[in-house]
Amino acid sequence: MTESNVTPFQAQDSDVKNKAGDGDAQRDATAARLKAFVERIERLEEEKAVIAEDIKEVYGEAKGAGFDVKTLRKVVSLRKMDEQKRREEEELLDLYKGAIGL
Amino acid sequence: MTESNVTPFQAQDSDVKNKAGDGDAQRDATAARLKAFVERIERLEEEKAVIAEDIKEVYGEAKGAGFDVKTLRKVVSLRKMDEQKRREEEELLDLYKGAIGL
């Protein structure tokens, strides 16, 4: 699939493509490649859904262990914010370093 | 950890928590368990974020291969909707069956 020589449908401004002489072969090939992309995406989304499910289960466990879920979520959320803040500060530091010549 | 005999903090309306005789040991143990939950969740969320990233990359690839991303997203969305609809219709059937007494 590294040697792609047919052009799939694509947003275009005013040009007309594949108007005539477009055999079924290319159409089929394009369709197959499209299908491949769709399936890759769907598999990944499925994995994502599974993990989301796992997360819910962990919260459930925590609840069963006596923790307050809402509070727990807040804690996780706050740590994530801190993390972002820390990264931003690091970026800023890098920026400064670059500005003064490494 | 299956034999949990300390009570973690928890949302309470008007009760008094940890009033007296609450040694540091329990507090530490509770904190440790809380930390464990938080870390499990964070690890899972990290995995989820990675997959979300992968999905974005696949869309990027598709775009590079000449597909229109917006259209591709629509296709994926419609397929998901079909899936949901199919499931709901099955549920509805079961519901009807229950509603009229099996």
Place this chain on the structure above:
Amino acid sequence: MTESNVTPFQAQDSDVKNKAGDGDAQRDATAARLKAFVERIERLEEEKAVIAEDIKEVYGEAKGAGFDVKTLRKVVSLRKMDEQKRREEEELLDLYKGAIGL
């Protein structure tokens, strides 16, 4: 109110706001306009809440008439999904048409 010449508060990153010469008049005017927006929103949300209440009542009526509410909800939900699907398919068609250059 079409000629607004004062600047209300607004999220800003690192700028200095209302530094000097900022009399009370502008502040009051801004506050008044803010209040007006808040009140408009609150009135609309109130209307929305009333309608949500009405919907609940209709479900209640249906229940009183012997219909199974859960099933009824499912039916409504499926019809909504059909509607959305129909619209999306139309959009998809347009999208395809655009993608291949009209």
Place this chain on the structure above:
Amino acid sequence: MTESNVTPFQAQDSDVKNKAGDGDAQRDATAARLKAFVERIERLEEEKAVIAEDIKEVYGEAKGAGFDVKTLRKVVSLRKMDEQKRREEEELLDLYKGAIGL
């Protein structure tokens, strides 16, 4: 419609209804009533959607007037919370008054 003499489908535990000898007339009547409920609900939901749209527009206006939408949402939300709190306190007061004999 005050004299309803047919029984619509409904959740039941173990009884079997409408098994045999159920003419089409009742079925049609039930279907018609069901349809009426569905349509009433759909109309109300449509109204609700319109109002939700209006609210979005007001936020848009406020933004155009220079207000920060996120902050504005926060203000509205806080006022709603205050309102709830106020009501709860009033209820509590009534409760007390009742408890001591008006």
Place this chain on the structure above:
DNA sequence: ACCGTGGTTAGCTTTC
């Protein structure tokens, strides 16, 4: 009567 669950809605992020 309470808990657990699922559906609904609002807010945030990211894209165009």
Place this chain on the structure above:
DNA sequence: GAAAGCTAACCACGGT
């Protein structure tokens, strides 16, 4: 700057 998709909080319902 607008629009949409995704995510997280909220709420009402049914089950136990």
